[in-house]
Amino acid sequence: MTIWTKSVWLSLAIFFLAGCSWFRSSPPPPQATRLATGIYHVVKAGENLYRIGKAYDVSFDELAKANRLKDPSQIYVGQRILIPGATRALPVDTIAPVEAAPVARTPPAPLETNGEPLLWPVRGAINSPYGARGASFHDGIDIAAPEGTPIQAIERGEVIYADQLRGYGNIVIVRHPGGITSVYAHNQINLVREGQQVSKGEVIAKVGSTGRVTGPHLHLEIRKNNAAQDPLRYLPQLCCQNASDNVAPKD
């Protein structure tokens, strides 16, 4: 996939262009501030960066970079989010809270401490590896599997996005301990809801061909602090599948 990487330089340029007026400006009106290169969206309750990105048709990766967010899953109500290219504030779908038992949530332990390897979400041939793909960069791996194959969570975590995204079709994003998120895209159907806690191995979606694809497969990304990593460096080695040694991990 390319839409999370295509506008890095544009976003940085926009950020620096916007920076001066940003720091000089007086407090913004509550809804949004119009800029020459975009607007500021003020985060309201129930919104997250993925939903804001969907509303404005800007990838959350682009938003994260334009706003220098280390972790796009951590934004707060009242925060001003620069939306590059936007000309007016748009409504953002909010998340209905999941009805869950009122259990005390203990902070998750780091991934490293459980000592168990991550789970392959589906088994299949790697159609397309992580790394440079022509002029673009593939942020994940494509695992071929028949339509409808169950997709399992690679590790326990919290579903922070389960919806559609341009190019990705039906997509589920799970936040795990240790700053790790996993992304499962092009799903035939998503089987989980935002805010839901999932266990390792839980079936969260089914393989499909939604979004920009040529055939059914799972596009899997593993991100650490929002930087895409080679999933093959995180998943247990299988026969005949090697991490792309020519691509250094991005931290």
Ligand SMILES: [Zn+2]
């Ligand atoms: Zn892919």
